[in-house]
Amino acid sequence: MNRQEIKKLLKSKESIIDIHTHIGISQKFYYQFGYPYALSLEDLIIRMEVLGIGHSVVFPFVDSAFCENDNQSSKIKTTKKHCGFPYELENRNLLNEINEIFPENNHKVLPFLMFDPSREAEKQAFQLEKLSEKYPVFGLKTATTYIQAFVNDLETKGKPILDFARKKQLPIVFHSAVHPEDPWASAYDIVDFAERHPDIRVCIAHSARFAKPVLEKANRLKNCFVDLSAFIIHCKLVLQNSLSIATEETRFFADYKDPLSVITGLTENYPDTMLWGSDTPFYYWIQKYYTADGTLVEDTLQCDFNEEAQLLNSLPDGIKDRIAYKNNIRFLFGSEN
Numbered sequence: 001m002n003r004q005e006i007k008k009l010l011k012s013k014e015s016i017i018d019i020h021t022h023i024g025i026s027q028k029f030y031y032q033f034g035y036p037y038a039l040s041l042e043d044l045i046i047r048m049e050v051l052g053i054g055h056s057v058v059f060p061f062v063d064s065a066f067c068e069n070d071n072q073s074s075k076i077k078t079t080k081k082h083c084g085f086p087y088e089l090e091n092r093n094l095l096n097e098i099n100e101i102f103p104e105n106n107h108k109v110l111p112f113l114m115f116d117p118s119r120e121a122e123k124q125a126f127q128l129e130k131l132s133e134k135y136p137v138f139g140l141k142t143a144t145t146y147i148q149a150f151v152n153d154l155e156t157k158g159k160p161i162l163d164f165a166r167k168k169q170l171p172i173v174f175h176s177a178v179h180p181e182d183p184w185a186s187a188y189d190i191v192d193f194a195e196r197h198p199d200i201r202v203c204i205a206h207s208a209r210f211a212k213p214v215l216e217k218a219n220r221l222k223n224c225f226v227d228l229s230a231f232i233i234h235c236k237l238v239l240q241n242s243l244s245i246a247t248e249e250t251r252f253f254a255d256y257k258d259p260l261s262v263i264t265g266l267t268e269n270y271p272d273t274m275l276w277g278s279d280t281p282f283y284y285w286i287q288k289y290y291t292a293d294g295t296l297v298e299d300t301l302q303c304d305f306n307e308e309a310q311l312l313n314s315l316p317d318g319i320k321d322r323i324a325y326k327n328n329i330r331f332l333f334g335s336e337n
């Protein structure tokens with residue numbers, strides 16, 4: 001199906017839309033004994049069928065072959081061994097897998113293309129333009145922590161990418177962070193970016209790490225959404241007092257031992273802002289990554305493949321419809337007909 005047909009299908013029939021999934025590989029995660037490190041479209045579609053998910057927004061995995069694999073250093077180095085600029089390979093492979101290998105399933109997934117706001121933006125924008133002319137594309141995604149790039153660079157070095165998003169009216173999902181040593185993906189920077197660009201629809205991933213000032217501000221902005229991706233392991237991080245989560249003084253008040261009560265509280269307080277997303281396959285997380293001061297962060301967080309969907313299905317229908325369909329349609333298409 002083409003983009004128009006897929007949009008029509010989505011709008012004509014209510015379904016569960018997962019706003020945050022990944023397919024592809026991460027060599028880096030595999031080489032450093034991380035998990036997960038891969039998922040194919042074929043496997044994602046089977047999971048969606050098992051869990052009753054109608055459509056999934058899908059991005060490549062988090063880093064790019066443009067970033068060198070170097071476990072000895074905390075700084076990202078780049079390489080042109082596999083591709084000429086960030087995500088050249090990953091975006092091409094994603095759309096090829098969806099449209100050329102499994103065209104019969106292309107209406108079930110909504111690809112968002114990855115970008116790096118800090119490096120080679122013109123080359124990226126040129127390819128994004130070309131790919132979106134050839135295949136249905138529904139938005140953009142960036143995970144700046146893992147590539148050590150900066151959200152705010154999207155207005156300067158990354159402007160060709162922002163111009164492309166604006167011209168095509170494509171929404172953007174940002175990986176978010178509140179870790180004091182993560183200057184790359186600050187949830188506060190993302191919500192401020194959304195405020196400066198009211199014509200761009202923005203989604204802050206991972207419940208904005210439960211940072212209440214960010215959630216409150218996002219709720220006041222019509223163009224800013226917050227996704228609930230990898231919700232269960234984020235509740236577990238709160239119980240571990242992780243630096244990856246907002247401190248107690250700035251955290252949304254809830255009983256994090258009970259994820260259902262947390263998600264209910266968030267969706268009652270911010271009914272038009274929250275979007276349901278599983279983060280498949282990253283609802284499970286055994287990884288290592290560096291912060292800006294060179295500290296290696298290591299986490300082991302477990303969650304079953306069906307727990308995120310079960311949590312969604314435990315919510316009353318009125319809330320479920322909003323966060324898994326109505327809000328998601330507004331984020332995806334805005335006022336587009």
Ligand SMILES: [Zn+2]
Pocket residue numbers: 020022229279282
């Ligand atoms: Zn993710």
